[in-house]
Amino acid sequence: MVAAVVFAMQGDSRPLHAQTAPVEIRITDSATGLASIVVTPATPGVLRLSANNASDVLGMYLEIFYDSSHVEVTKVTGIMRECGTGAHTGFSALGNDIPENGQIKIAAAGTEPLVIECVDIVDITVTAKPNRAGSAEIRIGGDTEILGPTVGETLDYEAEPAAITTNPSIVCGDMDGDGRLTVIDVVAMLQTSVGLIQPDAFQTVTGDLDRESGIGVADALIGLQRIVGVSTGPLSCGPIQP
């Protein structure tokens, strides 16, 4: 009896979907195809977001996260073309925005499901913030959803994070990481000298303008002289290596 009921329910359900493998969402360096990129403040890079095994996808809502303390996203450019050939996909809607909190939201949809296996979705231009070296991930997650060919159907997806390595350009005197030497930085040097601020690895270099005895009043004075134009010429910083 139970078996008969189960059989009847199976018979009433819609045909099994052809998709057997999850949609693979990838973020790779558009220049090298690798899942890692190195950027500096002077040399931004472009990450390409693509979906493989994407035939039968009717729409996508993607949430992408990155470490905004190291990395800045300056542009998101819609592509919506077939990987490699650049042929139109038929997808007609694309939205994105670049909030400052390290999140990008992308929506894409077509009037018909995709018929191609691989689609390039957007290019994401990333750059490094000044004085912030390190490694950051850019990953897909949150409320990301891949819509299948039937209304209301969602498809499984897999997404590996990509790595962004930020190489610094040292700006001597820049304590707050905005790429400039200002009064704010001088104040930060003074606060550091009295222990109100514990300098990080970069501030230890950028704030030591006389290159001795850590960060102190002498460094703040050099910074101030530079700001008011009393001293000019190249500015050096950082402890002298023994």
Ligand SMILES: [Ca+2]
């Ligand atoms: Ca600064």
Ligand SMILES: [Ca+2]
């Ligand atoms: Ca010093």
